[in-house]
Amino acid sequence: MTEREPIRRSTKQLIEDGRARQEAMANIDTVLAGVRGTAYDNHQSVRVTVDGRGKLLELWLRQDAVRWGADQLGRLIVMVAQAAMDQATQAGYNKLGPILGDNMTYAIELISGRSAPARNPQARGITAEEFQRRRDERMANGPTKAEPVEDDGFDPDDPLSFDLSSLRSDR
Template sequence: MVERTPVGGGSTRELIAQARERRDALESVEALMASATGTAHDVDNTIELTVDARGALLRLWLAPSAASWGPDQLGSLLVEVARVAQREAVQASYNLVALRLGEQATYLIEQLSGMPAPARNPADDPGITVEEFQRRRAERLRETRRRGHDGPAPAAEGSVEEDELATFDPATLRSDR
């Protein structure tokens, strides 16, 4: 005798509705990924370009001074700036897909496409971790409480830490999304 186990815990109509929602979401992936763009420029603001996640050039701006760079140097710079813009576009496309399909499905798409999300690149600078941020914040708060109402302690000459945590933006923490 064959044992039958329920698939999802809902009625047949609910399961069909869920399957249709997933199908519609998957069909929208191509459009979502195609809508993502990335823009980058060189450090001298000589070049600025916008590409889509596939690397198609959508917009190119060159400063008049770009003509003095010469074809080889300008070509190399264009390729490098386009590479940075494409990484931004790829990440933006996965961010959009993750909002629609969820993290697990997006990770599967990354694996199938062969283009992992740039935020997952282990060679990139990982930045400060949430744990490190929390530890530094706790230390700063303890120091503030210890000083009490005496006001701020004088900062050491040339100290980076005095401003580091006061101006830290948690939005700069690394995330896959």
């Protein structure tokens, strides 16, 4: 395991970060109201749009959606609404994470009782352990010849050239 080095920031930067987080906490409702999640069923019969708080903004049914029957259509609407809510929840956490920081965002997840869908163990994808196992397996096979990489304009010395928060897989 590698040791972590603390990030060194000036007092001014810490104060600015604290003020930004305080302002963000005061505006959580505004941020979540601006977030949208939209989902469709596989047959494009139902479309649901919700905001970050779960408020239904749009329910669209194709004309022939009645062919499903009342019970099945009701279940389909609920499933699509759940998918839209998951999308809106994740988008909300994606917006709050960089502003509030990981610890505060995780605390909000715990308080709200709604964890980030990316953390859901039933979600499709692989676990961190599986990722590490596959990586170790690839590394054990030896290095492969790397293709030449085109310059993408990234400057590691320029903090504005890349947003580190985009590296988080659970936000």
